[in-house]
Amino acid sequence: xxxxxxxxxYKIIEKKQPVAFxxxxxxxxxxxxxxxxxxxxxPELLIRYENEEAVDDSQLPKDxxxxxxxxxxxxxxxxxxxxxxxSAVYLCASTGVDEKLFFGxxxxxxxx
Amino acid sequence: DAKTTQPPSMDxxxxxxxxxxxxxxxxxxxxxxxxxxxxxxxxxxxxxxGLKNNETNEMASLIITEDRKSSTLILPHATLRDTAVYxxxxxxxxxxxxxxxxxxxSVKP
Numbered sequence: 001x002x003x004x005x006x007x008x009x010y011k012i013i014e015k016k017q018p019v020a021f022x023x024x025x026x027x028x029x030x031x032x033x034x035x036x037x038x039x040x041x042x043p044e045l046l047i048r049y050e051n052e053e054a055v056d057d058s059q060l061p062k063d064x065x066x067x068x069x070x071x072x073x074x075x076x077x078x079x080x081x082x083x084x085x086x087s088a089v090y091l092c093a094s095t096g097v098d099e100k101l102f103f104g105x106x107x108x109x110x111x112x
Numbered sequence: 113d114a115k116t117t118q119p120p121s122m123d124x125x126x127x128x129x130x131x132x133x134x135x136x137x138x139x140x141x142x143x144x145x146x147x148x149x150x151x152x153x154x155x156x157x158x159x160x161x162g163l164k165n166n167e168t169n170e171m172a173s174l175i176i177t178e179d180r181k182s183s184t185l186i187l188p189h190a191t192l193r194d195t196a197v198y199x200x201x202x203x204x205x206x207x208x209x210x211x212x213x214x215x216x217x218s219v220k221p
Binding site: 004033035040041042043044045048056058091093100101102103104105106 | 148153154155156157158161197199206208209210211212213214
């Protein structure tokens with residue numbers, strides 16, 4: 001069974017440019033999460049989806065960050081425009097009925 | 113904020129048991145304790161979780177004190193591949209896993 005798939009694996013952009021990350025969760029997992037992880041820190045939750053509904057986006061910086069999960073399967077996280085402080089690893093995770101989170105390998109973003 | 117406290121780092125000799133402590137003094141009666149680990153350049157990986165009874169699986173054992181204010185993750189025979197950051201987690205008010213900084217375990221030959 002395929003795990004959580006994220007792309008791209010690495011992304012380097014200049015500040016003020018837009019960037020998008022893609023996540024395909026494990027088949028059948030209704031709950032999807034986006035986390036951000038800064039160097040030396042634990043992952044911080046950005047947004048949680050139950051199917052296509054964002055049920056917790058309280059930590060998402062809505063002035064520049066947006067996310068969507070239109071058909072309740074794969075999801076996209078976007079930053080526009082990117083700032084230097086957005087450099088981090090962006091992790092996607094999904095979970096089924098047993099509430100065990102399965103994480104992807106993440107997208108490492110560098111903003112120059 | 114994370115509801116758990118862990119030491120920032122620990123060392124363990126290869127082949128010996130690694131005992132990773134965690135304090136969660138504000139845990140409520142129906143909240144589970146979850147453990148994840150993160151190997152360098154990978155996403156976190158689920159290890160084990162428990163409510164009040166001790167739990168064991170193929171990866172580790174989880175010992176929860178009777179008052180549930182602390183727990184210990186035990187890796188019975190640590191290998192070099194167990195070197196990772198280990199996170200002890202109690203869910204936040206919204207039901208989400210809130211990660212702290214974890215414990216960086218270094219297994220040495």
